Every structure is written in structure tokens, then in C-alpha cells.
Amino acid sequence: MRILSLEPLTKQAFAPFGDVIEIDGSDWFPINQGSTRRYHRLGLVEAGGGLPGISMARGDAHRLPLEIRMLERHPLGSQAFIPCNGVACVVVVAPACVGDRPDESRVRAFLARGDQGVNYHRGTWHHPLTCLERAGDFILLDRIGAGDNCDEAMLSQSYLIQSVGAG
Amino acid sequence: MRILSLEPLTKQAFAPFGDVIEIDGSDWFPINQGSTRRYHRLGLVEAGGGLPGISMARGDAHRLPLEIRMLERHPLGSQAFIPCNGVACVVVVAPACVGDRPDESRVRAFLARGDQGVNYHRGTWHHPLTCLERAGDFILLDRIGAGDNCDEAMLSQSYLIQSVGAG
Numbered sequence: 001m002r003i004l005s006l007e008p009l010t011k012q013a014f015a016p017f018g019d020v021i022e023i024d025g026s027d028w029f030p031i032n033q034g035s036t037r038r039y040h041r042l043g044l045v046e047a048g049g050g051l052p053g054i055s056m057a058r059g060d061a062h063r064l065p066l067e068i069r070m071l072e073r074h075p076l077g078s079q080a081f082i083p084c085n086g087v088a089c090v091v092v093v094a095p096a097c098v099g100d101r102p103d104e105s106r107v108r109a110f111l112a113r114g115d116q117g118v119n120y121h122r123g124t125w126h127h128p129l130t131c132l133e134r135a136g137d138f139i140l141l142d143r144i145g146a147g148d149n150c151d152e153a154m155l156s157q158s159y160l161i162q163s164v165g166a167g
Numbered sequence: 168m169r170i171l172s173l174e175p176l177t178k179q180a181f182a183p184f185g186d187v188i189e190i191d192g193s194d195w196f197p198i199n200q201g202s203t204r205r206y207h208r209l210g211l212v213e214a215g216g217g218l219p220g221i222s223m224a225r226g227d228a229h230r231l232p233l234e235i236r237m238l239e240r241h242p243l244g245s246q247a248f249i250p251c252n253g254v255a256c257v258v259v260v261a262p263a264c265v266g267d268r269p270d271e272s273r274v275r276a277f278l279a280r281g282d283q284g285v286n287y288h289r290g291t292w293h294h295p296l297t298c299l300e301r302a303g304d305f306i307l308l309d310r311i312g313a314g315d316n317c318d319e320a321m322l323s324q325s326y327l328i329q330s331v332g333a334g
Contacts, residue, residue, distance in 0.1 A: 019221070021221055021223065021306070022223070023223050023225060023304060026223070028225075031224075031295070032226075032295035032296060033295075035226060035227045035295070035296075036224050036225065036226045036227065036295065036296050037224065037225045037226075038222060038223075038224055038307065039222055039223040039224070039225070039307075040220075040222050040311075041220050041221075041222055041311055042221050042222055042223060043220075043221040044218050044219060044220055044221065044311070045212055045219040045220075045221060045308075047219065051211050052211060052212040052214065052219035053207075053208050053210075053211055053212075054186070054188055054208075054209050054210040054211065054212060054247060054249075054286060054308060055205060055206055055207050055208055055209055056188065056189070056190050056193070056205075056206040056209060057198075057203050057204065057205055057206070058190060058195070058203065058204045058206070059199075059202060059203045059204075060202045060203065080221060082221075082251070082306050083251065084249070084250065084251055084282070085253070086251075086252070115251070115304075117306075119221060128198070128199035128200075128202070128203065129199060129202075129203050137190060137282075139188070139249050139284075139306050140205065140206075141212075141221060141308070144207075144208055144211070
């Protein structure tokens with residue numbers, strides 16, 4: 001079993017895996033005669049061969065310590081989860097390696113605050129939705145259409161996330 | 168000046184104008200080994216000739232009574248606003264009539280609760296984001312791309328929304 005430390009979720013650190021959808025620190029311009037700030041193009045819905053769908057998700061609460069045993073990916077499109085009720089999440093990702101498996105030497109875990117969403121780019125290996133402490137409601141943006149759009153990989157060992165702010 | 172009463176926002180009443188994005192009363196199926204409910208395909212991002220973009224919006228607080236003097240529409244794509252911090256909105260819409268103007272005999276106003284988003288279908292005349300009482304943060308889903316995608320129409324008279332639950 002390997003210990004994963006929980007990193008803060010920042011646009012820069014998460015860039016190899018996807019977009020961070022958040023207002024904090026994002027550029028904006030005024031619309032609606034100045035009554036609204038538009039934080040423009042924080043991400044795109046990639047839906048090759050399908051349709052860009054708007055769904056919602058309600059995820060169960062999880063508590064640390066957490067054991068990660070599998071990752072999944074969507075080869076045909078992106079997938080975003082953006083919180084609607086301020087629930088934080090653990091976001092676990094890995095780059096792909098030879099054989100199209102997750103590269104287990106580079107698994108990373110991020111703590112997404114309750115005002116941060118993630119948009120996994122097409123094909124990014126990631127753990128399914130994992131809300132911390134409370135059940136969470138999310139906007140779910142992904143490809144809707146025919147074709148097999150979910151690969152799952154069991155990991156060769158377990159990865160343990162022990163606590164927020166520690167290894 | 169005409170008085171508009173504020174109707175509750177329901178999928179059925181709003182169907183001619185767009186989708187209501189909400190968990191309440193929507194169908195779901197389990198994903199992630201049963202730990203997540205997926206409320207599937209509540210709407211689609213229509214982005215003809217452009218890209219389906221994920222942005223955010225922070226809208227100023229407004230208070231009733233509210234005077235509506237203009238509507239806008241996006242001829243090239245849909246536009247969704249889904250609340251992230253539970254702020255209610257006034258949603259004013261109208262069907263199009265001859266000459267492609269809003270049909271002023273059929274202007275309607277809905278109260279979107281803080282757990283309800285709207286996805287205006289392509290070309291639906293609607294009022295810009297109007298948060299009630301508090302400033303609101305929203306996921307904004309619309310077409311990103313070249314071309315003129317915003318028409319505005321000044322109305323021939325003002326429409327007054329006086330209070331929640333009354334005309």
C-alpha cells in the first residue's frame with residue numbers, strides 16, 4: 001500500500017489532467033450592463049461523436065482515511081463535476097503510460113474545495129466522484145451518445161489517503 | 168406598464184423556453200457502484216458552429232419590485248445558468264412573434280429557486296441574469312466561438328414584477 005498526500009487543487013498543478021472550474025483567481029469581464037461578471041471559458045465540454053450533455057450528480061459522503069483501488073477514464077469525451085452545495089471532494093488522477101494503463105508511479109490526489117469544480121480532459125484516468133464528509137450535489141457535464149465511453153483499471157496496489165493536509 | 172406575476176419554475180411550464188436543471192423530481196440511475204445518483208440529460212449545450220463552453224458568472228443582487236425593459240436572445244446556441252451558492256433568480260422569457268421580436272402579449276416571469284438552473288434553448292428571448300436579494304454564483308454553459316450571438320430587444324412598455332407570490 002502506498003500513501004498519497006493530498007495536494008491543494010490549483011489550475012497549474014491540475015493542468016495535465018483537466019481544468020479547475022472556479023471563480024477565485026479566474027479572469028472576468030463585465031456583461032449585462034456591468035451587473036454580471038463573466039469568468040469566461042474555464043473549460044470546454046468535449047463530446048466527440050456525441051452531444052454535450054447537462055446532467056446532475058448526487059454523491060455519497062466519504063470519510064478519510066480513504067483507500068483508492070481503481071481508476072476510470074472516458075476515452076470519447078471530457079467529464080466535469082462542479083459543486084452546487086459547497087461540498088469538497090478528493091480528486092485522484094494519473095497520467096497514462098505504455099499499454100494505456102494508468103501510470104501508477106505518478107498517481108496524484110488533490111483536495112477540491114467546495115467552490116472548485118474539475119473538468120477531466122478526454123481520456124484522463126481519475127477516481128469516481130468522492131465527496132468528503134457530506135453528500136454533494138454537482139453539475140455533471142459530459143458526452144452523451146452511443147459507444148463505450150468508460151474504461152476501468154484496477155490498480156496493482158492500494159493507495160491510501162490519510163488526512164487533509166497530511167500524507 | 169404591465170404587471171407580471173411570478174410563476175413557480177417547473178419543467179412543464181418552462182418547456183417552450185428551455186430546460187429546468189434540478190435534482191428535485193428528476194429521474195436518476197446509480198453509477199460508481201451505487202455511490203452516486205446520476206440525473207441524466209437534464210439538458211444539452213447547443214453550440215452550432217462553435218464550442219460548448221464552461222464559464223462561470225457572478226451576478227449582482229436585485230430587489231423587487233423589478234422593472235423589465237428589455238430581453239435578449241442567442242441565435243446560435245443555448246445558454247444555461249445553474250446556481251452554485253443557492254441564490255434564487257427571476258427568469259423572464261417570451262416566445263418570438265412575427266418579425267422575430269419577442270411576443271409582448273406572452274411575456275412570462277418565473278421564480279427559479281436556489282436549487283434550480285435554467286437552460287435557455289437557442290433563440291429564446293430572455294432577460295439577463297437577475298439574482299434576488301443576494302449576489303449569485305452560477306455555472307454558465309453556452310456557445311463559445313465567432314459570430315454575432317446576441318440580439319437585444321427593447322420592449323414597447325415596462326413589465327413590473329412586484330413581489331414573490333403575488334402579481
